[in-house]
Amino acid sequence: xxxxxxxxxxxxxxxxxxxxxxxxxxxxxxxxxxxxxxxxxxxxxxxxxxxxxxxxxxxxxxxxxxxxxxxxxxxxxxxxxxxxxxxxxxxxxxxxxxxxxxxxxxxxxxxxxxxxxxxxxxxxxxxxxxxxxxxxxxxxxxxxxxxxxxxxxxxxxxxxxxxxxxxxxxxxxxxxxxxxxxxxxxxxxxxxxxxxxxxxxxxxxxxxxxxxxxxxxxxxxxxxxxxxxxxxxxxxxxxxxxxxxxxxxxxxxxxxxxxxxxxxxxxxxxxxxxxxxxxxxxxxxxxxxxxxxxxxxxxxxxxxxxxxxxxxxxxxxxxxxxxxxxxxxxxxxxxxxxxxxxxxxxxxxxxxxxxxxxxxxxxxxxxxxxxxxxxxxxxxxxxxxxxxxxxxxxxxxxxxxxxxxxxxxxxxxxxxxxxxxxxxxxxxxxxxxxxxxxxxxxxxxxxxxxxxxxxxx
Numbered sequence: 001x002x003x004x005x006x007x008x009x010x011x012x013x014x015x016x017x018x019x020x021x022x023x024x025x026x027x028x029x030x031x032x033x034x035x036x037x038x039x040x041x042x043x044x045x046x047x048x049x050x051x052x053x054x055x056x057x058x059x060x061x062x063x064x065x066x067x068x069x070x071x072x073x074x075x076x077x078x079x080x081x082x083x084x085x086x087x088x089x090x091x092x093x094x095x096x097x098x099x100x101x102x103x104x105x106x107x108x109x110x111x112x113x114x115x116x117x118x119x120x121x122x123x124x125x126x127x128x129x130x131x132x133x134x135x136x137x138x139x140x141x142x143x144x145x146x147x148x149x150x151x152x153x154x155x156x157x158x159x160x161x162x163x164x165x166x167x168x169x170x171x172x173x174x175x176x177x178x179x180x181x182x183x184x185x186x187x188x189x190x191x192x193x194x195x196x197x198x199x200x201x202x203x204x205x206x207x208x209x210x211x212x213x214x215x216x217x218x219x220x221x222x223x224x225x226x227x228x229x230x231x232x233x234x235x236x237x238x239x240x241x242x243x244x245x246x247x248x249x250x251x252x253x254x255x256x257x258x259x260x261x262x263x264x265x266x267x268x269x270x271x272x273x274x275x276x277x278x279x280x281x282x283x284x285x286x287x288x289x290x291x292x293x294x295x296x297x298x299x300x301x302x303x304x305x306x307x308x309x310x311x312x313x314x315x316x317x318x319x320x321x322x323x324x325x326x327x328x329x330x331x332x333x334x335x336x337x338x339x340x341x342x343x344x345x346x347x348x349x350x351x352x353x354x355x356x357x358x359x360x361x362x363x364x365x366x367x368x369x370x371x372x373x374x375x376x377x378x379x380x381x382x383x384x385x386x387x388x389x390x391x392x393x394x395x396x397x398x399x400x401x402x403x404x405x406x407x408x409x410x411x412x413x414x415x416x417x418x419x420x421x422x423x424x425x426x427x428x429x430x431x432x433x434x435x436x437x438x439x440x441x442x443x444x445x446x447x448x449x450x451x452x453x454x455x456x457x
Contacts, residue, residue: 002033002057005083007048009040009065020062020088033057045069048077056083063089092351093136094342102127102140114142115187119330120297122146123189123197126160128179129341137342140185150186150196158195160184187337204296211289218286233269298326323360331355358389379406 008021025035036056038048049071059066059078064087069077078085102111115125122145130139149161160179189197201208238244264270287306294304300318301309335353343351368390375381384394384401395401 003055004028004033004035005038005051005054005056005059005081006035007038007040007059007061007064007066009045009061009069024060024088052077052080054081054083056081059083059085061085061087063087063091089351093138097137097140098338098353103130104139105141111140111142116330118142118145119187119189119197119333121199121201123191123199123202124148125185125187126162127185129183129185131183135344143184160186181341185337185341187333189333200296204293207289207292207296211286211293214286214289231271233271235267300326320361323357327357327360331357376405377407379404 004025006021006025021037025037028035038051048069052071059081064085066085066087067076067078071077071080097108099108102108106114111127115127119125124145126143126145126148128141128143129137130141132138143162147163149163150158151161152158158181160181162177162179164175164177188195189200191197262270290304291301291306294301294306300322301307302315302318303322335355338353339348339351372381372386372389376383376386382402382404387394387401
């Protein structure tokens with residue numbers, strides 16, 4: 001019988017550790033283990049000394065301070081107990097920062113949205129890491145990428161130089177702050193040196209510039225009442241052409257003067273010279289540029305309102321491909337950058353960040369139900385497994401929520417041959433019995449008495 005010591009020395013997650021402690025202990029007892037509990041809420045922590053010199057198969061603690069506890073002689077408690085130690089993490093300070101409030105001024109969603117906007121527009125996202133005296137992260141503040149410069153000093157060490165502008169606090173106007181990588185969360189985009197990323201906007205400036213030119217042309221065209229520009233011709237000499245131009249513009253220029261009738265005198269003639277929107281393929285060009293900019297960020301057309309090539313049969317697949325090919329590279333950048341900048345060297349060995357995108361990969365209701373039914377019938381998902389994925393309360397184990405069921409008509413592969421051999425042997429036996437019956441009946445017929453053949457008198 002294995003002996004387990006479970007300790008609870010501090011309050012964790014609004015006392016949720018008590019629930020985990022009881023569940024863990026009860027499951028270990030079901031496995032035949034002898035579980036001993038020590039709760040600091042019920043007895044003084046000094047009573048831990050009675051376990052000094054004891055032998056256990058394992059010592060468990062939640063978000064443990066146990067490695068820091070010392071004996072009266074100054075030695076550590078774990079040095080006096082013969083057992084492997086396991087620290088079960090129920091909560092981490094970084095979880096609150098990234099899930100709830102990275103700083104007192106913004107929510108987690110605003111923080112992540114801000115950094116993602118910086119990453120998409122400038123190719124880099126920066127945040128200042130605020131730490132306490134123990135080196136623990138207590139706050140994260142976004143930094144503007146256009147005010148940050150990344151370089152190396154004379155020793156080859158990387159540093160970040162941030163320039164405060166006039167729109168920030170008065171005490172920090174036009175000041176330059178040099179930060180070390182230890183104090184900066186940097187999420188780089190696509191780059192060539194692995195240190196800084198390049199702006200997608202700068203890399204695709206021609207495509208975006210053409211889209212801006214189309215927007216400006218359309219705005220000016222419709223502001224002019226959808227009337228093209230042209231030339232006023234006069235057979236004679238005009239003494240003041242500027243006055244004529246201003247008079248024409250005031251009477252017939254702009255959307256407010258659209259559809260007015262012009263009366264030309266003295267042989268004047270108006271000739272339009274601009275290309276019509278139809279000839280310039282204005283709408284087609286605008287549509288192409290929208291798709292071109294969407295391709296820069298690997299966004300499928302249906303997510304920017306272009307449903308021309310989308311249908312009921314492929315819209316779901318396009319959405320799944322958006323998660324796989326568009327979001328996953330950015331999510332991986334986030335996860336690895338957060339792990340590199342925020343975890344300690346010891347934490348990097350056991351902990352990692354994971355963004356949950358399972359909700360975006362969920363199919364429609366019918367597809368999910370069909371998949372669950374297949375998994376349920378083939379025995380690799382229980383009812384509680386399915387209910388957990390659907391965010392439903394679990395069914396108790398007494399009611400069969402944790403049972404794994406399988407279709408009774410299916411056999412293990414190794415028994416398939418034995419079953420076939422059994423059936424074949426049975427058929428052969430039946431055939432042998434039929435042959436014996438035929439032979440027996442034939443032999444009996446041979447032993448019958450022949451009827452007397454009597455001649456008629």
